[in-house]
Amino acid sequence: MASNSAPELLPGTLYLLILRTLSRGPLHGYAIVKRIKEASREGLQVEDGSLYPALNRMLVKGWLASEWGVSENNRKARFYKLTPEGRKQLDKEAGEFDRLVRAIQLVMRTA
Amino acid sequence: MALWNEIGNRLSYLFRRSRFDREFEEEMRFHIQARADELQQAGLAAADALRQARREFGSTLRSGEETRSAWQMRWLEDLASDLRYAARALRRNPAMALAAVGSLALGIGANTTMFSVAREALFSEPSCRDAQSLVQLSTRGNRWATVAQYRFLEDAHVFDGVVGENHELPVNWRNGSRSYYLAGTHVTDNFFQVVGIPVAMGRPIERGETDAAVVTYGFWRNRLNGDPNAIGRQLVLDSKPYTIVGVLPRDHRMLVGFGFTPDLYLTKDPAGFMLYARLPQGMTCQAAYSRLRPVCRDLDRV
Numbered sequence: 001m002a003s004n005s006a007p008e009l010l011p012g013t014l015y016l017l018i019l020r021t022l023s024r025g026p027l028h029g030y031a032i033v034k035r036i037k038e039a040s041r042e043g044l045q046v047e048d049g050s051l052y053p054a055l056n057r058m059l060v061k062g063w064l065a066s067e068w069g070v071s072e073n074n075r076k077a078r079f080y081k082l083t084p085e086g087r088k089q090l091d092k093e094a095g096e097f098d099r100l101v102r103a104i105q106l107v108m109r110t111a
Numbered sequence: 112m113a114l115w116n117e118i119g120n121r122l123s124y125l126f127r128r129s130r131f132d133r134e135f136e137e138e139m140r141f142h143i144q145a146r147a148d149e150l151q152q153a154g155l156a157a158a159d160a161l162r163q164a165r166r167e168f169g170s171t172l173r174s175g176e177e178t179r180s181a182w183q184m185r186w187l188e189d190l191a192s193d194l195r196y197a198a199r200a201l202r203r204n205p206a207m208a209l210a211a212v213g214s215l216a217l218g219i220g221a222n223t224t225m226f227s228v229a230r231e232a233l234f235s236e237p238s239c240r241d242a243q244s245l246v247q248l249s250t251r252g253n254r255w256a257t258v259a260q261y262r263f264l265e266d267a268h269v270f271d272g273v274v275g276e277n278h279e280l281p282v283n284w285r286n287g288s289r290s291y292y293l294a295g296t297h298v299t300d301n302f303f304q305v306v307g308i309p310v311a312m313g314r315p316i317e318r319g320e321t322d323a324a325v326v327t328y329g330f331w332r333n334r335l336n337g338d339p340n341a342i343g344r345q346l347v348l349d350s351k352p353y354t355i356v357g358v359l360p361r362d363h364r365m366l367v368g369f370g371f372t373p374d375l376y377l378t379k380d381p382a383g384f385m386l387y388a389r390l391p392q393g394m395t396c397q398a399a400y401s402r403l404r405p406v407c408r409d410l411d412r413v
Contacts, residue, residue, distance in 0.1 A: 029138060030145040048168045056181035062116045073148060077141045
C-alpha cells in the first residue's frame, strides 16, 4: 500500500489539508482522501481511521457543515463543506503554516 | 462566540445520538463501497475488492468510537448514566430508598425548624419604635404590678411614658347568638403611642379611649373574613361594646416575645399589668435606675 511509504502527517496539518481541499467545493469523505492523495502526487495518505474523527471534530467546532447528497456513482453520501467560520480558520492556519515552513527552511539552509 | 457554538453543537448531539450512529454507519459503508468500486475498476473481482476495501479501512468500531468522542461531553454522559443507575438501584430497593428519603427529610426539617426558632427567639425584634430605649420594669423581681402602682409610676414622670400590658386574660366575644373565646391583650390607653406599634389599617388606640380595640392580622383574616370595612365595626367583648379602630400588620410581634399572638388588643384595666417604660432620649438604664430610687420609697406606700 502507498500508505506504507507515505510520510506521516505533521500534527495539526490534517485540519489544514481538509480545509484547503474543501475550499473548492463540497466533497464526501472518500473524495477528500483521494483529492489529498492526488494533489500531493501520492506523497500524503490520510488514514481512513483518522479522517472521520477529524471531520467530526471540525463539525463540532463549526468549521464545516455536512449534508446528505448523491455521489458521482449514484450512492447516498455525506458531503462536507466549509462554513464562513471554516474559511477564516483556513486563512489563519495557512498563514501560520507558511511562516513555519519558511522558518524551518531558513534554518535548514543556514545552520 | 465560537465556544458557545461548540457547546451548542455538542448539546444537540446528545439529543440525536441514535441518528448519529445510524448516519455514521451509513457513511462508513459508503466509504468502503467507494473504495471497492475503484478497486473493481482496477481489475479485482467484486468480492475481493470489497474484502480489500474493508481491510484498508480497518476497524469501523474503533473509528466510530473515536468519531463519537469528538462530539461527546464525557463527564455529562457519565453523570447521566450514574443518575440512571442510582434511580434503578433505588427502585429495586424501596425500603432503602424510603430510609434515605426519610433521613434526609428529617435532617433538613430539623435544621430548618431549629433555624427558624433560633432566628425568632434570638434575633427577632418586637414590633415597636426604637426598641433600644424601651425597658421592662419589675418591682422586687416581680414583673406584675397593680393598677395603682402603674398610675403612681406614670405620674412620677421619670420616664417618657409608662405602659401596662396583660396578655394572659381571655376575652369572651359575643357575636350574634354565638360566643367565642378570644386571646385578648389588655393594655393601657397610652400603650400604642408610647411603644410605637405600627398598624396596617386604621389607627392605633389613642389616649383617653376606653372602648377601642386593635385586632391582629390573623383575627381579621380568619374571624372577620378579611372584611375591608372592619374599621368601625362593633365587637361585644365581655358584654361591653368595643369599636375596632385598627388592624395590625401580618408580621406583628408582641413585646413579650415570640410564639404568642393574641387575637386583639383592647383598652381595659385588669387587676395587674406588666410594665414597660420608654426611657427619655439619651438616658441610660443606670441613670433611670438612680432616678427611680427616691420614687420607689413612695411607691412602697401605695
